Amino acid sequence: MTGDRPRTVLVLTNPYDATADVVLRILAERGVPVVRTDPGADLQQGAALTTRYEKDGQRGTLTTATRVLDLGRVGSVWYRRPSTYEAPAGMEGQDAAFCRAQAHWGVGGILAALPGAHYVNHPWRVREAEHKPVQLHAALTSGFTVPATVITTDPDQARAFCRAQVGGAVYKPLWNSPYRGEDGRAAQAWVSEVRPQEITEAVAACPHLFQAKVDKAYDVRLTAVGTRLFAVRIDSPDLDWRRRQNLLTYTQVAVPDDVAAAVARYLGAFGLVFGAFDFAVDTAECWNFFECNPNGQWAWFPPPMTDLIAEALADRLQRGTNP
Structure with a gap:
C-alpha cells in the first residue's frame, strides 16, 4: 500500500488461464484493484500502451476496454502465461514479422520495467x-541431490552413459515442444526408460538428455x-x-x-x-x-492444497513483497 490508495496488481496472461482465475477471485474479495490483460493479443484488439521518458521521470498508461491504468500505480506484476505478440489481422510476411518484433521489444520492454513494481516472476528471470541445463547447474550449486545426467549430441556418449547406470537410464526432452504424429494428433514425449542398444544415430540431430533412473x-x-x-x-x-x-x-x-x-x-x-x-x-x-x-x-x-498456494500468491501480489 502507498498512501490512501492501494496500488494495482497487473496480471499478464491469456484469457483461458484458469490458474490465474483462482488468485484473482481472492484479490477481488479483498478489494485489491486488478487489471488483467493479454498484451500480445489485446493491443491488436483495441487496447493501447503509452510510456513517456522525460526529465522528471517515466510515466505511462495502459488503456483496456474497461479502464485506463496509470503504470506508475502498479504495485505488482504477475507474469503468468501471456500469448505471443501478434501482428494486426490480415498482415502477413515481412510486415507482420516487423510488427511482432517491435511489439516484443517495445511492449515487452515497457512491461518489464515498471517503476517500483514487484514481479512474480520477472519475465527475463523466467x-x-x-x-534445463542452467537449472541442473543451479541445482547442483544450490545443494540439491541431482541424478547423474548427460546432455549430448554424440550417440556413442549417450550409449556409454546409459550403459554405466546400474539402475537403468531414462530419456527426457529438454523442452516440451509441440509435436504431431503422422495422424495429425498432438503427441507427447514422456519420460521413458532407454537401453543403450535402443540409442540410434538420430541422437546427433539435436541435444538429448539422458539421466540415471531414480x-x-x-x-x-x-x-x-x-x-x-x-x-x-x-x-x-x-x-x-x-x-x-x-x-x-x-x-x-x-x-x-x-x-x-x-x-x-x-x-x-x-x-x-x-x-x-x-x-x-x-x-x-x-x-x-x-x-x-x-x-x-x-x-x-x-482444493485444500490449491487454496493454500492461491492465498500465498494473493498475499505476495497484494503486499508486493514476501509476507
Missing part, C-alpha cells in the same frame, strides 16, 4: 530459468512462493506421473530442512519469487531434483 518411492511437486513452501506427494503407477493423471493420489508432506535451504538458494540464484519444483523421493527418502518450472501450474491439486 526466460533464463527455463533452460528408484523412487513417490514424486513430489513443491511450489514455492517466496519463503512459503507447499509440498505435495504424488503417488502414480507410471514412471512419468503426468501420463495418467486420473490415477494420481495427493498427500501434503513436510519439506526437509536441507531441501528448504536449497530451494531458497536456487530461487536466489535466478532472482525468482515463484517456482514449481519436481522431485523424486527414493526408497532412502532422498529428494532427487528433476527440474523447476519458474511459471509452473499448481491449480490442479485438490
Whole structure:
C-alpha cells in the first residue's frame, strides 16, 4: 500500500488461464484493484500502451476496454502465461514479422520495467530459468541431490552413459515442444526408460538428455512462493506421473530442512519469487531434483492444497513483497 490508495496488481496472461482465475477471485474479495490483460493479443484488439521518458521521470498508461491504468500505480506484476505478440489481422510476411518484433521489444520492454513494481516472476528471470541445463547447474550449486545426467549430441556418449547406470537410464526432452504424429494428433514425449542398444544415430540431430533412473518411492511437486513452501506427494503407477493423471493420489508432506535451504538458494540464484519444483523421493527418502518450472501450474491439486498456494500468491501480489 502507498498512501490512501492501494496500488494495482497487473496480471499478464491469456484469457483461458484458469490458474490465474483462482488468485484473482481472492484479490477481488479483498478489494485489491486488478487489471488483467493479454498484451500480445489485446493491443491488436483495441487496447493501447503509452510510456513517456522525460526529465522528471517515466510515466505511462495502459488503456483496456474497461479502464485506463496509470503504470506508475502498479504495485505488482504477475507474469503468468501471456500469448505471443501478434501482428494486426490480415498482415502477413515481412510486415507482420516487423510488427511482432517491435511489439516484443517495445511492449515487452515497457512491461518489464515498471517503476517500483514487484514481479512474480520477472519475465527475463523466467526466460533464463527455463533452460534445463542452467537449472541442473543451479541445482547442483544450490545443494540439491541431482541424478547423474548427460546432455549430448554424440550417440556413442549417450550409449556409454546409459550403459554405466546400474539402475537403468531414462530419456527426457529438454523442452516440451509441440509435436504431431503422422495422424495429425498432438503427441507427447514422456519420460521413458532407454537401453543403450535402443540409442540410434538420430541422437546427433539435436541435444538429448539422458539421466540415471531414480528408484523412487513417490514424486513430489513443491511450489514455492517466496519463503512459503507447499509440498505435495504424488503417488502414480507410471514412471512419468503426468501420463495418467486420473490415477494420481495427493498427500501434503513436510519439506526437509536441507531441501528448504536449497530451494531458497536456487530461487536466489535466478532472482525468482515463484517456482514449481519436481522431485523424486527414493526408497532412502532422498529428494532427487528433476527440474523447476519458474511459471509452473499448481491449480490442479485438490482444493485444500490449491487454496493454500492461491492465498500465498494473493498475499505476495497484494503486499508486493514476501509476507
